Amino acid sequence: MSVFAVEYVYAANTDATRDEHRPAHREFLASLKPENGPITLVASGPYTDGSGALLLISAPDEATLGEALKNDPFNIHNTIAALRITGWVPVTGELSHHA
Template identity: 40%
Template sequence: MAVFAVTYEYAHDPERLDASRPAHRAFLGALHEAGRVIVSGPLPADDAAPAGALILLDAPDPTSARALLDDDPFRREGLVAQRTVREWVPVIGSLAR
């Protein structure tokens, strides 16, 4: 397996994001329990970028990493404006392989 860094850029719809957040977190929590989500958390908006998230996944390839998140409630509800998936190779720290 490899580590993939997935970034979300959220749609600007704070009310719908707030309403869907519990289901989104439950979805990611289940993937964490299954050993697929290594860590996940929000990327707060700043002057250079809108709000989003960073999710580190354990997956065999980019296609599988994308597929793991296809049913994310945020994505199903159209709240993910942009998603990127890139392999990440940690060489120092607790995630180094």
């Protein structure tokens, strides 16, 4: 398994749409756990400036993760203008056991 940093950049003027679909988005993220498949949410949260969010996710590979993220209600309802997936190695600190 690898850890990936996923960056969401929110589309302009989608605040109301995100507010509407946030419960389903959080339910989707909560479903990313080992007992439900190979993808596990490590941590997630919005940027304080409201421009997007960072998700740290353990997955077998980038392609599998990318396919799974297509099911995020924020993606389904076009509130994500850009999505970037980058491999990340948590060498030290509280998340280092994910490396």
